[in-house]
Amino acid sequence: MIRAHVTVAVLLLVAGVVAFDVGAVAKPLNPYTAPPMLALGSGMAAAGAHCAAPPPK
Amino acid sequence: MSQAASAAIPSSPGAAARSLALVAVAAVVLAVALLAGPRYGLLLLIGLGFGLALEGFRFGFTGPWRRMILERDASGLLAQLICIAIVASVAFPLLAANGAELKGAHAPIGVAMIGGAFVFGAAMQIVLGCGSGTLVNAGSGNAIGAVALPFFAIGSFAGAYHLTWWTNLGSLPVMVLSGGQGLAITLIGLAAVAGLALMLGKRGSHRLPARYWGAILALAALAILHLIVAGQPWGVVYGLGLWVAKVVVGLGGDLSGSAFWSAPGNQAQLAASVLTDVTSLTDFGLIGGAALMAWWRAGLASPIGVLPVRGWVAVIIAGLVLGYSSRLAFGCNIGAFFSGIGTGSAHGWVWFVAAFAGSWVGVRLRPWLGLEARK
Incomplete structure (x- = not known):
């Protein structure tokens, strides 16, 4: 077994996560409700999830 | 060199293959931008840049700490500190002037946070990969990274599931350094750590190889761009836990027992596409860029390494522990150390001390777990 096999397996795993999400979990994508390309200057509050965000009380 | 030997050396892909690969990558990025929105396509592109830079310059966070501990080679640690200083110099003024649009990686210091950082530091030395390192290793065909990755994700999900219980053990309010004074304190702190590393390091540690300078500039530029595009600094582990949470929900699981996963923000993230989650996109990019x-x-083309069974068991357990502890610690080397300190969070400094102490333990555990020869 060589490293290429491992890389292909990992890429397939990632593709599987995305496919499962699209097929079974997530709401359909809608680019027309997407935020502007840049958060800076958008006038919108930062809303993304981050590992450093304190947990809900 | 004999003909047989030269034939065994794998050759780099040709111009046509490289061009085709670049077209394929551009098509994926464009598809995400068109289907999900331009911000998300750009975040995938930034993640690809992180992966290319980390793998291309053979730079990371675990290896330099290991070399500092074992060989007193401070050069890699110095490179990390310089990179954080550059990011901080841009991020502090940006955050001060755009406090609503941009946010830092700010988290509370607490009992579980310190313990989590210590355990994370030990586990990352066992698998020789931190948050970004595990993704880059997995993408570049490292079997240990690939085996650790799914367990890292499961651990991240579980750690987030229990996070509120752990933080209730005791936490201080979030403490943030901000503005010009905060930046000055941060830069002085980074310089003090660099000075200490140089004092403890072997002679010549101050001379950084050219590839380190390449990594410093590339990572700093990408991290600043990430803040501007996403409105938040670079992070890794939230996305990994989200993937597992989505699988649990998709299979009919109920997450209402977790204060974390049932919180409105995380429920919204669970319901939305993974292609609109900031850390998921940069994680995908890290793997793809490294590959x-x-x-x-x-x-x-090189064969994968062979480990004894107990070595693989250690990798699986360490992967779980990496994921779980990184959630208690409010981040890994990226979310807590790099982005935490770079955006003024006091928890980033505490994380660094605790994780480095854990790394000292982890480095010494590797031979006992069959992951390297005993001396």
């Missing part, structure tokens, strides 16, 4: 760079350099 592309490894392929580009003909680094995918």
